[in-house]
Amino acid sequence: MGDELHSSEWIAGSININPVLVRKELSNLRQHGLVESKEGKNGGVYLAKPANKILLSEIYEAVRQESALGTKRTDPNPKCKVGKQINKHLDSLYNEVEDTLMQKLGKKTLAEFAGKFT
Amino acid sequence: MGDELHSSEWIAGSININPVLVRKELSNLRQHGLVESKEGKNGGVYLAKPANKILLSEIYEAVRQESALGTKRTDPNPKCKVGKQINKHLDSLYNEVEDTLMQKLGKKTLAEFAGKFT
DNA sequence: CTTTACTGTAACAAATAATATTACAGTTGA
DNA sequence: TCAACTGTAATATTATTTGTTACAGTAAAG
Numbered sequence: 232m233g234d235e236l237h238s239s240e241w242i243a244g245s246i247n248i249n250p251v252l253v254r255k256e257l258s259n260l261r262q263h264g265l266v267e268s269k270e271g272k273n274g275g276v277y278l279a280k281p282a283n284k285i286l287l288s289e290i291y292e293a294v295r296q297e298s299a300l301g302t303k304r305t306d307p308n309p310k311c312k313v314g315k316q317i318n319k320h321l322d323s324l325y326n327e328v329e330d331t332l333m334q335k336l337g338k339k340t341l342a343e344f345a346g347k348f349t
Numbered sequence: 350m351g352d353e354l355h356s357s358e359w360i361a362g363s364i365n366i367n368p369v370l371v372r373k374e375l376s377n378l379r380q381h382g383l384v385e386s387k388e389g390k391n392g393g394v395y396l397a398k399p400a401n402k403i404l405l406s407e408i409y410e411a412v413r414q415e416s417a418l419g420t421k422r423t424d425p426n427p428k429c430k431v432g433k434q435i436n437k438h439l440d441s442l443y444n445e446v447e448d449t450l451m452q453k454l455g456k457k458t459l460a461e462f463a464g465k466f467t
Numbered sequence: 468c469t470t471t472a473c474t475g476t477a478a479c480a481a482a483t484a485a486t487a488t489t490a491c492a493g494t495t496g497a
Numbered sequence: 498t499c500a501a502c503t504g505t506a507a508t509a510t511t512a513t514t515t516g517t518t519a520c521a522g523t524a525a526a527g
Binding site: 369372375376386387388392394 | 472
């Protein structure tokens with residue numbers, strides 16, 4: 232894992248995005264233990280463990296902010312019989328679906344994905 | 350299905366949102382054949398078919414605008430070896446995961462979900 | 468046939484969120 | 498001690514979402 236050290240500028244160039252945004256998201260990935268970084272000259276970021284030990288489910292968990300099905304904008308009217316219960320039922324549905332999704336992603340590693348690049 | 354006719358105002362009141370937004374989304378659901386509506390006085394919207402014939406996968410398909418895993422902001426640098434291929438590989442991954450999700454949602458009906466409300 | 472209560476849209480405004488930029492302190496290698 | 502990085506904050510810009518107003522069209526009910 233000592234290999235493959237890249238600067239945020241380099242990564243930003245590849246995905247056409249601002250380097251600071253890259254560093255921000257990298258900061259998040261670091262907190263989730265997926266990457267590590269080296270400061271100073273010739274510094275950069277690298278995977279915290281080998282790619283074949285990183286599951287896509289881990290990445291998904293680190294990266295996503297909300298449920299795959301969405302969860303925002305929900306302050307229903309508590310006076311409404313349906314509105315009063317909807318969040319509870321949606322949450323349980325979302326969780327169930329999300330579990331399926333995680334199981335699926337948990338079967339794939341980053342190395343597999345990276346292997347598709349020729 | 351002639352039953353359960355509701356106005357956009359009524360629905361908007363339940364979910365605490367603007368009636369026009371409700372009508373917009375309803376318009377989308379109508380185009381997907383999930384609801385029908387009646388104009389004029391005492392008009393409103395109702396399910397186009399019985400709730401036990403509506404799969405959650407159908408609703409998901411009608412409602413979602415992007416993949417569950419996200420798909421936006423992707424004009425990678427074509428000069429980058431990775432950037433050049435990333436969309437293709439992400440798409441195929443997303444599709445695979447999305448299929449799993451659809452299968453899961455395809456096993457549930459709206460009636461089942463509605464049945465949870467007491 | 469006129470009033471009333473709706474739908475269906477469009478056009479525009481306001482609020483919110485995503486992205487970009489600038490700036491700079493801290494770290495490390497040369 | 499300079500150069501090339503990270504890390505982070507503050508701020509600006511842009512895009513998206515949500516809300517509002519407006520109004521034509523439709524159907525029921527008086």
